[in-house]
Each structure stands twice: as structure tokens, then as C-alpha cells.
Amino acid sequence: MPGNILEVMACPRGCAAALHNQETSDIVKYMKSDVIASNQDLLKSIEGKKRELDALRPFPPEIVRKLNEQFILEWTYNSNAIEGNTLSLQETELVINRGLTIGNKTLKEHFEAINHKDGIEYLYALIKKKKILDESAILEIHKLILKNINDVEAGTYRKTNVMILGAVHLPPSAVKLPRLMQEFMEWYYSNKAKLSVIELAAWVHYKLVYIHPFIDGNGRTARLLMNLILITHGYPPAVILNVDRKKYYRVLKEADREKYGNYFDFIGRSVERSLMIYLNALKSKNDAEDAYGYINMNGASKLCDYSLEYLSYLARTGRLSAIKIGRNWFTTREALLDYIAKVKKK
Numbered sequence: 001m002p003g004n005i006l007e008v009m010a011c012p013r014g015c016a017a018a019l020h021n022q023e024t025s026d027i028v029k030y031m032k033s034d035v036i037a038s039n040q041d042l043l044k045s046i047e048g049k050k051r052e053l054d055a056l057r058p059f060p061p062e063i064v065r066k067l068n069e070q071f072i073l074e075w076t077y078n079s080n081a082i083e084g085n086t087l088s089l090q091e092t093e094l095v096i097n098r099g100l101t102i103g104n105k106t107l108k109e110h111f112e113a114i115n116h117k118d119g120i121e122y123l124y125a126l127i128k129k130k131k132i133l134d135e136s137a138i139l140e141i142h143k144l145i146l147k148n149i150n151d152v153e154a155g156t157y158r159k160t161n162v163m164i165l166g167a168v169h170l171p172p173s174a175v176k177l178p179r180l181m182q183e184f185m186e187w188y189y190s191n192k193a194k195l196s197v198i199e200l201a202a203w204v205h206y207k208l209v210y211i212h213p214f215i216d217g218n219g220r221t222a223r224l225l226m227n228l229i230l231i232t233h234g235y236p237p238a239v240i241l242n243v244d245r246k247k248y249y250r251v252l253k254e255a256d257r258e259k260y261g262n263y264f265d266f267i268g269r270s271v272e273r274s275l276m277i278y279l280n281a282l283k284s285k286n287d288a289e290d291a292y293g294y295i296n297m298n299g300a301s302k303l304c305d306y307s308l309e310y311l312s313y314l315a316r317t318g319r320l321s322a323i324k325i326g327r328n329w330f331t332t333r334e335a336l337l338d339y340i341a342k343v344k345k346k
Contacts, residue, residue: 039264039265039268039318042265042269042318042321043196043198043199045272045321045335046198046271046272046275047196049279050234050235052279053234053236053275053278053279054234056279056282056283059282060282067277067281069097070277071236071237071239071274072096072120073089073096073097074089074239075120075227075237076092076113076116076117076120077092078240078241078242079116079219079220080092080112080113080116081242081245082240082242082245082248083112083219085109085112085113086105087102087105087110087113092113095110095113096114108149111147111148111149112145112149115144115145115146115147116145116220116224118144118147119141119145119224120224122140122141123228124231127231127232133185133225135185138181139155139156140155141221142154142155142214142217143155145220145224150215150216153215156214157181157214158212158213158215159174159215160215161173162212162215164212166249166253168256171210171211172212177213181211181213184207184208187207188200188204197229197230197235198230198267198268198271199264200229201227201229201230201238201267202226202268204225204229205222205225205226205267206222206252206263208221208225209222209252226238226267235271235274235275236275236277237274238267238270238273238274239270239273239274240270241270247266248266251263251265251266269318272321272323273323276323276332295330295332295333295336296328296330297315297329297331300331300336303336304336304340311331312329314339315331316329320339
């Protein structure tokens with residue numbers, strides 16, 4: 001995945017042998033579909049929130065409009081920031097919604113913001129037209145991501161071998177990419193009815209990043225593709241936050257070592273965060289405060305016998321369902337009651 005931490009560069013001749021030696025095992029690895037590494041408690045929690053969200057349909061148009069605006073902005077800002085874009089959230093809003101230019105920011109950074117919004121709009125157009133997911137759609141997403149930035153490489157598979165600095169694997173050689181992407185699509189259609197939506201979206205994201213089919217824009221394309229699957233199935237888009245960038249890269253590295261648990265938890269909690277934002281916006285004020293309103297750890301400590309420090313520890317370790325907004329952890333009354341009930345059962 002390109003960016004300040006994992007930069008892509010042309011593969012030197014000395015790495016060619018290593019690429020060849022790893023290629024066979026790697027091809028098998030990123031086409032695997034029999035590993036289910038999800039935290040089943042987290043998956044049930046997500047699916048429960050999804051049922052709650054579905055029960056509130058149809059959504060009020062004005063709330064939907066505001067949520068869409070919020071998510072497009074947050075999604076664009078964070079996805080680009082992860083890759084090194086220095087536009088702030090407010091600056092991103094000025095660029096994509098008002099067409100303004102920001103002083104001391106590069107033209108490339110402006111195009112990255114505009115292009116990502118175009119990529120999101122393309123996803124919604126695909127869903128509206130009920131277009132099937134295929135290689136041409138993936139290439140079109142990538143073409144939009146690199147438009148006016150690298151038009152030569154936009155919408156095409158890379159033609160050179162690459163290394164990913166900081167990663168624990170070498171992407172496959174460029175000559176294998178057409179076949180591997182075809183196998184990737186075959187895997188998708190063979191497994192889309194077998195896996196939960198969350199698992200399917202997470203696997204698609206991971207496999208595309210692992211194959212690394214493009215010279216640049218792999219991460220942004222993978223995150224857009226993951227959300228195409230989520231939105232198609234009625235989920236809000238999952239936004240991977242820039243503040244979680246280091247953790248994001250860490251869980252991807254762990255997945256490269258076939259330790260998938262933390263990666264699936266990370267993606268799952270990103271989905272859960274978005275569901276909670278939607279539920280908080282859609283439920284009535286009293287219901288939201290009672291069930292889905294955000295509670296910081298200090299507020300949660302007043303509702304139980306646990307200290308602020310211990311609740312924060314439970315949130316960090318994933319034992320208490322919580323989301324991180326900025327530097328602070330938030331949970332809900334429902335999640336706190338669920339955790340207390342589980343402890344009492346033990």
C-alpha cells in the first residue's frame with residue numbers, strides 16, 4: 001500500500017529471485033478462502049446493529065443527505081491522509097465541496113481529494129445501475145483515483161515488479177497480474193454467498209492490497225472496493241481513521257503472517273463505528289440516549305462499578321465494544337450492559 005510508511009518503488013534486479021521463489025506459495029495464500037478469523041461476538045454485535053438500522057427504514061431524506069455529506073468528507077479525508085495527503089478535514093471540505101484551492105498545498109493533493117470524491121460517486125452509480133463487480137469496475141475506480149495525477153498508469157495494472165517498504169511479503173511479479181486478478185474475481189463470486197458481508201468486504205480489501213496490482217493507489221482502491229460491498233448490502237461505509245494509521249498497517253502486517261484475527265477485528269470495529277453514527281442520527285433523542293448515544297469512558301464509569309481507567313483498558317483490548325473518535329474512546333449503554341451481563345454469567 002503506497003504512502004509515507006509503505007512506499008512503492010521499482011524492484012531492483014536482486015529481488016527478482018526472491019519474487020520468483022515466493023510466487024507459488026503467495027498465489028495460493030492470497031487466494032485462500034477457508035480461513036474465518038472474525039471475532040464472532042463482534043460479528044453478532046455488528047449484525048444486530050444492522051438489523052436495528054434496517055428496522056428504521058425508510059430513512060428521513062434530510063438526515064440521509066447530512067449523513068452522506070459527513071461520510072463522503074470523512075472518508076475522503078481519512079483515506080487520503082493515510083497515504084500522506086496533508087490537507088486537513090476542513091481543507092478537504094473546501095476543496096471537494098466548494099472548489100477552492102488551498103495555499104501551500106500541492107496540486108496533487110487537491111486532485112487526490114477531488115478524485116476520491118469522484119470514486120465514491122462512481123460506487124453509488126454502480127449500485128444504482130445494479131452493475132456487477134468485475135475487473136473493469138476495479139480498473140475504473142483506480143483510473144478515477146489517479147486521474148490528472150498519473151494518467152499513464154491510471155486504470156492499468158502495473159508493468160514493473162515492486163517492493164513495499166515495511167511489509168513482510170513481496171507482491172507477485174507484474175506478468176502474473178492479469179491471471180491473478182481474474183482468479184481474484186473468481187474467488188469473489190465463489191465466496192460472496194458463503195461469507196458474511198463483513199468478512200467478504202474485509203477479505204476483498206486484504207486480498208487486493210496483498211496482490212498490489214497497481215503502481216500507486218492500491219490502498220485507496222481497496223478501501224473503496226471494500227465499501228462498495230458494504231454499501232451494496234445496506235451497510236454504511238466503513239471509514240478507516242487516519243489516527244489509527246499505525247494500527248491499520250500493523251494488522252495488515254499480521255495478516256501477511258496469516259494472523260488474521262486483529263485485522264478482522266479492526267475492519268469490524270470500523271463498520272460498527274459507522275453503524276453507531278447512523279443509529280445515533282436516526283433514532284429519536286430519548287432512544288438514542290437510552291441505547292445508541294455515545295458515552296465517553298468517564299460517563300460510562302458512572303453507570304457501573306468499573307473505573308475510567310479499567311473501562312478504557314477494556315475498550316483498547318476489544319473486550320468492551322467501543323469506538324475511537326479522535327483520541328477518546330466511546331461506548332454505548334447497550335454495549336456496557338452487554339459486557340456486564342457476560343461478566344456476571346462467568
